[in-house]
Amino acid sequence: MTVDGDVRSAGCPDLAGSEEAWLGAIWGKSAGRAGGTVNLLLSHLLDTAAVAELIWDRYLAESVRHQVSLVAGGVDAGRRLFVWLCGVHDLGKATPAFQSVDRHGAAAVRSVGLGWDQRAVKTRRWRHEKAGARVLKDLLQEAGWSAEQRDWLWPLIAGHHGQFPSLGDLGPGRRSEPELRGTGDWPKAQRALLAVYTRALGYGELSDLEPRVVPSRALQLALSGYIIMADWIASGEHFPGLDRLDQISVKWARARAEKAWEALGLARGWGRIPEPSADDFESRFGALPRASQRVAIECAARMERPGLMIVEAPMGEGKTRTALLCAEVLAARFGFDGVFVGMPTQATSDPMFTQARAWVEKVNADAAAGVALLHGKRRFNAEWQGLVESAQGGDAEFLSVGEDEFGLDDPYGCAEFDPCTWERPVRTVPAEWFLGAKRGLLAPFVVGTIDQLLLAATRTKHVMLRMAGLAGKVVILDEVHAADVYMSEFLVEGLRWLGQAGVPVILLSATLPPQQRERLLSAYLAGARGTEELEPIAVEPEPGYPRVITAWTDTAGTPVVEQATAPAWRAESLRVNVRVLREGMSIAELLRDRLSEGGCVLIIRNTVDRAQQTYEELRPVFGSAVRLLHARMHIRERAAVTEECLTVLGPKKDGVQRPLSIVVATQIAEQSFDVDADLLITDLAPMDLLLQRIGRMHRHDGVRRPPGLREPTVIVTGFTPRGDGSPQFDGGSEAIYGRYPLLCSAAAVLQAVGEGWKVPAQVPELVAAAYDGQVTTSQAWASEVADASQSWIADQHKRADTAAQFVLTRLGEHEHPTLEGLHRGEYVKDDDVRVRDGEESIEVILVRRDDHGYRAENGRRLGPNGEVGAEVLDDVLGGTLRLPTRLTRSGMESLRTLDGWRDHPWLRYSRALVLDRDSRAMVGETKVRYEEKLGLRVE
Numbered sequence: 001m002t003v004d005g006d007v008r009s010a011g012c013p014d015l016a017g018s019e020e021a022w023l024g025a026i027w028g029k030s031a032g033r034a035g036g037t038v039n040l041l042l043s044h045l046l047d048t049a050a051v052a053e054l055i056w057d058r059y060l061a062e063s064v065r066h067q068v069s070l071v072a073g074g075v076d077a078g079r080r081l082f083v084w085l086c087g088v089h090d091l092g093k094a095t096p097a098f099q100s101v102d103r104h105g106a107a108a109v110r111s112v113g114l115g116w117d118q119r120a121v122k123t124r125r126w127r128h129e130k131a132g133a134r135v136l137k138d139l140l141q142e143a144g145w146s147a148e149q150r151d152w153l154w155p156l157i158a159g160h161h162g163q164f165p166s167l168g169d170l171g172p173g174r175r176s177e178p179e180l181r182g183t184g185d186w187p188k189a190q191r192a193l194l195a196v197y198t199r200a201l202g203y204g205e206l207s208d209l210e211p212r213v214v215p216s217r218a219l220q221l222a223l224s225g226y227i228i229m230a231d232w233i234a235s236g237e238h239f240p241g242l243d244r245l246d247q248i249s250v251k252w253a254r255a256r257a258e259k260a261w262e263a264l265g266l267a268r269g270w271g272r273i274p275e276p277s278a279d280d281f282e283s284r285f286g287a288l289p290r291a292s293q294r295v296a297i298e299c300a301a302r303m304e305r306p307g308l309m310i311v312e313a314p315m316g317e318g319k320t321r322t323a324l325l326c327a328e329v330l331a332a333r334f335g336f337d338g339v340f341v342g343m344p345t346q347a348t349s350d351p352m353f354t355q356a357r358a359w360v361e362k363v364n365a366d367a368a369a370g371v372a373l374l375h376g377k378r379r380f381n382a383e384w385q386g387l388v389e390s391a392q393g394g395d396a397e398f399l400s401v402g403e404d405e406f407g408l409d410d411p412y413g414c415a416e417f418d419p420c421t422w423e424r425p426v427r428t429v430p431a432e433w434f435l436g437a438k439r440g441l442l443a444p445f446v447v448g449t450i451d452q453l454l455l456a457a458t459r460t461k462h463v464m465l466r467m468a469g470l471a472g473k474v475v476i477l478d479e480v481h482a483a484d485v486y487m488s489e490f491l492v493e494g495l496r497w498l499g500q501a502g503v504p505v506i507l508l509s510a511t512l513p514p515q516q517r518e519r520l521l522s523a524y525l526a527g528a529r530g531t532e533e534l535e536p537i538a539v540e541p542e543p544g545y546p547r548v549i550t551a552w553t554d555t556a557g558t559p560v561v562e563q564a565t566a567p568a569w570r571a572e573s574l575r576v577n578v579r580v581l582r583e584g585m586s587i588a589e590l591l592r593d594r595l596s597e598g599g600c601v602l603i604i605r606n607t608v609d610r611a612q613q614t615y616e617e618l619r620p621v622f623g624s625a626v627r628l629l630h631a632r633m634h635i636r637e638r639a640a641v642t643e644e645c646l647t648v649l650g651p652k653k654d655g656v657q658r659p660l661s662i663v664v665a666t667q668i669a670e671q672s673f674d675v676d677a678d679l680l681i682t683d684l685a686p687m688d689l690l691l692q693r694i695g696r697m698h699r700h701d702g703v704r705r706p707p708g709l710r711e712p713t714v715i716v717t718g719f720t721p722r723g724d725g726s727p728q729f730d731g732g733s734e735a736i737y738g739r740y741p742l743l744c745s746a747a748a749v750l751q752a753v754g755e756g757w758k759v760p761a762q763v764p765e766l767v768a769a770a771y772d773g774q775v776t777t778s779q780a781w782a783s784e785v786a787d788a789s790q791s792w793i794a795d796q797h798k799r800a801d802t803a804a805q806f807v808l809t810r811l812g813e814h815e816h817p818t819l820e821g822l823h824r825g826e827y828v829k830d831d832d833v834r835v836r837d838g839e840e841s842i843e844v845i846l847v848r849r850d851d852h853g854y855r856a857e858n859g860r861r862l863g864p865n866g867e868v869g870a871e872v873l874d875d876v877l878g879g880t881l882r883l884p885t886r887l888t889r890s891g892m893e894s895l896r897t898l899d900g901w902r903d904h905p906w907l908r909y910s911r912a913l914v915l916d917r918d919s920r921a922m923v924g925e926t927k928v929r930y931e932e933k934l935g936l937r938v939e
Contacts, residue, residue, distance in 0.1 A: 015196065021112040022189040023196060024245040026094050029235070030102040037241030038105060041093050043248045045197050048234040049087030050250070050257035055230055056082050058261070059268045061472025062335030063306070063502065067219050073212035084201050084209060085153075085223060086230040089160045092132025094190045096121050097172075097180035114189060120179035126172040131181060133158035134170050135190055142191075143206035148817075152214050155819040156224045160231060162461035164224075166821035200250050216530070218467065218501035220819050225468025229442065233260060233433070265431035269338035269444035269472075270364050276328050277301070284328075284362045285321050292546035293322045295566035299548045300326040304560070306334045306504040307552025308495070308524040312512055314568055314760030315695025317546060319508045320352065320478060324359050327474040330504040338370070338473040340441065342450035344482045346375045347642070348672035352478070353447040354383055360445055367444065372430045374440045374448030379877065380635050387429045438462045441469025450477055454487060454835035457494035458806050459823060467497065474504045479671050481509045481516065481688050485796045486837035488516070489803035492523040492534075496814060499527025510695060511688035511763060513771040521551055521561070528553040532814045537561060545764050573761040574698055577713040578752040583720055587614055587681065588621045590715070594679060595622075595660060597706040600649050602677035603664045604693050606685065606718060607732035608632045608884070612934055615664045619933075622662055629665040633935040634846055634857055636878035649675035651700040658704075669696060676700045678709035683718030683733055686741035687748060687770035690716075691763055712759075716749050724780040740792035743785050744770045799837055806833050842888050844895055844913040846879035846930060854898065854914075857930075866898030868907060876907070881936060883913075887923045894924050 015023075028041035056065065056079050069078030092098065096116030099109045110116075133154040140150045155164050171177045182190070198206055215223070238260035242248055278297045281289035289297070292313050300309060309326060313319050327339050341356055343349040353373045361368035373384045434443040441452055442465065453475065456466035475498060483491050498505055507520060521537040537559065539549060544565025551561045581590065591601065605611040608630045615628040627648070629641045648661040669675065671692050676699040682690065698705075698712040719727040719742070727746045734742060748770060757766065804811070808822070846857040847866065854862040857879030860872045868876050901907035913928075915921050920929045920939075927939040 019192040020245060022114060023193060025108045025112045026099065027105040028090060028093055029241065030105055031241060034241030038243040039241035040243060040248060041090065042193060042197060043242040044090060044234065045087045046200060046248065046250060046253040047239050047256055048230050049083045049201060050253040051234045052083040052086035052230040054257055054261050055226060061337035062272060064472045066335060071211045071213055071215045080201060081209065081211060085156065086227045087197065089157055089227050089231055090132065091136050091194060092128035094193050095131045095180060096182050097126035097131055098128040114185055117179045120176060124172050124176040124180060126180040129158050129161045130165060130170045139191060139194055145210050148214055149210055152220055152818040156220065156227060159224050159819060160227050163823035164819045166824040214817060216500050217819060218497050221464050221467045222471040222501065225464035228465055229468065236260060238263060264433045266433060267370060269370055270367050271337065272335065273332045273363060275332035276325060281325055284325060284359055290318060290569040292317055292566040292568065295564050296322045296548045297325055297329060299550050299564055300329040303550050303552055305552045306502045307550060308521065309506045310517060310549040311506065311508050313510060313546035314763060315510045315692065316699045317569060323476045323506045323508055326506055327476055328363060330474050336472055336474050338444040340470060340473045340475050341447045342453050342477045344450060344479045344671060346377050346449060347668060349375050349448055350381050356447050370430050370444030372434065372440060372443035372446050374446050374452055377635060380639060438465050441466050451835050453494050454490035457490045457808050458833050459808050460833055463808060470503060471501050476506045478508045480507045481512050484837060486799045486803045487835060489800050489807055490835050492519060493807045493809060495520060495523040496527035499524040500530060511691050511767045513688060514768050515771060525551055525553060525559045529557050530815060532812065539563065545760060568760055573758040574712050576694060576757045576759050577711055578749060578756055579713060579715045580749065580753060581715055581717045586617065588617050594708060597708055598657060598660045599678040599706045599709045600658050601662045601679045602649065602669060602675060602696055604669055604682040605666055606683040606736055608666055611664050611666050618662060625660045626662045628933060629663060629668060630935060631666065631668060631882060634879045634881040646675060649677055651676050651703045655704055676703055678705045680714045682714060682716060684716055684742055684745055686737055687745045688767050690745055691766065694759060719746055725778055726781045726784055738792050738795065740788035743788055841882050841885045843880055843882050844911045845876060846881065846915060847912050848915045850917060863900050866900035868904055887926055894922060
C-alpha cells in the first residue's frame with residue numbers, strides 16, 4: 001500500500017458527494033459485532049488488506065510468494081495481488097441483501113438514498129459471499145478482465161465462508177437478484193467502493209490488477225485459505241468499529257493490523273535457511289549418519305524441483321531422522337518455511353513431537369516455539385503441558401485440538417474458547433490463534449496424526465485452511481504402509497493436491513507393498529502434471545535395501561524418477577527363526593522353558609480380548625514381570641504402562657542383562673514402539689505388519705541376552721491347521737485383516753519354518769510376494785486362496801467406493817481449472833466425515849459412584865452432581881477410554897453427560913461410564929467391568 005492519508009483525500013480525491021455519502025454509510029460489521037460502534041465496510045476491507053500485508057511479509061513461505069508472483073507478473077505485483085484479493089472478499093456486503101439485516105445500519109444506508117424492496121429482502125435470502133462473487137465477476141468484466149482470469153477469481157470470493165458453490169448457485173434466482181443486489185444507485189455505489197479500495201492499495205485502475213497467468217487449482221485453494229485467515233484476524237477484537245469515513249485510512253489500518261499481529265503472537269517458521277549436508281547430521285542428532293541416511297540426504301540434494309521422496313528402510317534404521325534432515329534440505333533448496341510430520345497414531349505422535357522440536361531448535365533456536373502437537377489427547381502429553389504452562393499458565397485453548405485419528409470433532413468443546421492476548425515473557429508454543437478450530441495446520445511446524453493431512457483431502461467446510469497450512473511446508477508421512485485401502489483414497493487425493501501445489505513430500509516405510517508404492521508415486525506426479533488419469537509409474541526396484549526413490553516433474557511437465565540404494569547399518573542381516581506354536585501348547589508352558597535363564601518377551605495379540613486372556617494366563621506364573629498394554633485402558637493407566645514397557649524392554653547400555661520381563665500388547669506395539677525384545681510371540685498378521693512386529697526384536701546391538709535367546713526367534717500363533725492342511729484363523733484376526741492376506745501370510749510362515757528369514761534383506765521380497773499373490777501354497781489351499789482373493793478384491797473396491805463419497809475432488813474433475821463447484825450440492829459435514837475405516841466407536845470418561853456421590857477414576861472427589869473444578873479436571877479427563885464398537889452399537893443411549901458437566905466447556909459433550917462399588921457398569925444390555933492392570937472387560 002502506498003497511500004497514507006485518509007481515503008477521501010488520498011485514496012480517491014475526486015470522490016463525488018453522493019459517493020462519499022454512500023461509502024460513509026455502507027457498513028461491514030454491526031455495532032453489536034464491532035465493539036459497540038459500526039465498522040464501515042471500507043474499513044474492514046482495508047483492515048483485512050493490512051493483515052494480508054503482514055501475512056505476505058511475515059508468514060508466507062518464499063515458495064508460496066514465488067508462485068503468486070509468477071501469476072501476477074512480478075514480486076511487487078504478486079504482493080499487491082495477494083493483498084487486494086484478501087481485502088476484497090466482503091464486497092458482497094455492499095448489497096441490499098446484506099445491508100438490510102441490521103436495523104440501525106439499514107436506516108443509515110437508506111438515509112443516503114440507497115433503498116431496496118423490503119418485501120424482497122425479507123422473503124429471499126442471499127449470502128453476501130455469493131453476492132460478492134456475482135458483483136465482482138461483473139465489475140471485472142467491465143474493467144476488461146479476460147474470462148479465464150475472472151473464472152478462477154470469483155470462486156475465492158464465493159468460498160470465503162468455507163464452501164465453493166457452482167456458478168448456478170451464485171444467485172438467489174433471476175427474478176430476485178436485481179432487488180437483492182440493488183438497482184438505481186446501488187451499482188454506482190458498488191463500483192465506487194471497489195475503485196476507492198483498489199486505488200488505496202496503489203493501483204490506478206482495476207484493469208491494472210489483472211494477473212498474467214491462471215494459478216494452479218492447488219494455489220487457488222491455498223489462496224482461499226489465506227483470505228479466510230486474513231478475514232478472521234481482521235474480524236477480531238483488535239479492530240473496533242470505525243463509523244466515520246474521515247477516520248479510515250491505509251495508515252490507520254496498518255497500525256491496527258500491526259497491533260493485532262503482535263498481540264496474537266503470530267510468527268513464521270524458519271524463513272530462508274542455509275542448505276545442510278550429510279555432514280550436519282551429527283550436529284542435529286548427536287550421531288554420525290548411517291550409509292542409508294547419507295544416501296537419502298544426497299538424493300534430496302539432487303532433486304531439481306520440489307517432488308516426492310520415498311524412503312524404504314528396515315525397522316530401527318533411523319528413517320525419521322533421515323526424513324527430518326531431508327526436509328531441511330528441501331526447505332532450504334526450494335524456500336519452504338516449516339514442516340508437517342504425520343504419524344499413524346496419537347501414541348506415535350508424542351515421541352515424534354519431542355524429536356522434531358529438538359531438531360527445529362538445532363536449525364533455528366527461535367523457531368522451536370512454533371512447533372505444535374496436533375491431536376485430540378495432547379493435554380496428556382507432559383512435554384506439551386509443561387510448555388503451555390510456561391507460556392501462559394495453562395490456558396485450555398492450547399490443550400486439545402478438534403480432530404484426531406478417530407474422527408472426533410472438538411470432543412471437549414475447545415472451539416468455544418476465543419483466542420486471548422495475554423502478555424508473556426517467552427513463547428514456548430505457537431500462538432493461540434493457530435490452535436483454534438480448523439487452524440492447526442497453519443502453525444509453523446506441526447506434529448500430529450496423518451489424519452490432519454487426510455482431512456485436507458476431504459470435501460469438508462473450510463478445507464482450504466488445511467491446504468493453506470500445508471502449502472508452505474515440507475510434508476513427512478511416517479509408516480505409510482499402515483494406510484489401508486480406505487485411508488489410501490484420501491492419501492492419494494492429498495498427494496494429488498500436494499503434487500500440484502509443488503509441496504515436497506517424504507514418505508517413510510519399512511514394508512511398502514510395490515502396488516502401493518507405485519500408486520502413491522502416480523498420484524503425486526498426476527497432481528504435478530494436472531492430469532485426471534493416474535498413469536502407472538512402474539519402478540523396477542534396484543537390488544538393495546534400504547532404497548530411496550525421488551520423483552518430480554521437469555519444466556516441461558515430464559516425470560523424472562530416480563532411485564538409489566544403500567547398505568543397511570547392520571553389516572549382515574539377522575537370521576530370524578520362524579516357528580509356529582505347537583497345537584495344544586500354552587504360552588505359559590512355552591515360556592517356562594524359554595525363560596529359564598531370564599529374558600525379555602514381547603507378545604502381540606490382534607484383539608484386546610486375546611491380550612487380556614494371555615495376561616491372565618501368564619500373571620499367576622510370572623507375577624509382576626508381566627505387563628499388559630492395549631487401547632481399552634484409560635488414558636492415565638495406558639500412559640503409565642507405556643512408559644514402563646519402554647523402560648523394561650529398552651536396551652541397557654551397561655552390558656548388564658535386563659530383568660525378566662513379559663509385555664503383552666495389541667497392535668499398539670506394532671510400529672514406532674522403540675522396544676527391543678529377546679523373543680517375539682505374535683498372532684498371525686498380514687506380511688508387512690508381521691515384519692513390523694519382528695522389527696521390535698533384537699533391535700539394538702550391544703544388548704546382553706540370555707544364552708537361549710541370542711538367536712532372534714518369532715513364534716507365530718493365532719492359526720491352526722485343519723484336516724486338509726489349510727489354516728483356521730482366530731475369528732477376531734480374520735475380522736480385522738480379512739482372510740486372503742492371512743492366507744498369504746500363513747503360507748509364507750509355514751514355508752519359513754526351519755529355514756527362517758533374513759531381516760532386513762528379505763523384507764522387500766517377502767512383502768512383494770504376499771501382495772502380488774506369489775506365495776506358494778499347497779494344492780489343498782489353491783481353490784480357497786483363489787476364492788479368498790476374489791472376495792478380498794471385491795471388499796477392497798467396496799471400501800474404496802465408500803471413501804470416495806468424502807474425498808475433495810470427484811472422479812473426472814481433477815483437470816478442472818478452477819474451484820467452481822468443489823462443494824456443490826451437499827458438502828461433507830465435519831461430524832460425518834471419516835478418514836479411517838470401520839465403525840466409529842466413542843469415548844467415555846470413567847467415574848465412580850458411591851453413597852457420597854461421584855469420584856474421578858483415581859478417587860478424587862467430585863461435586864454432588866459430578867461438578868468438576870480446575871484442580872480435578874486432569875484427574876477426570878485421565879479416566880478417558882474408548883469403548884469397543886460392539887458396545888457403541890447398542891449402548892449409546894445408556895451413556896450420558898453428568899448433570900454437573902453440562903455447563904463445563906470441556907466436559908459438556910462427554911459421556912460418563914459410571915462404575916459402581918465393584919467397578920461394574922451397564923452399557924445398554926451389556927455388563928462391563930474395569931479392572932486395574934486388565935482394563936475394560938466385557939462380561
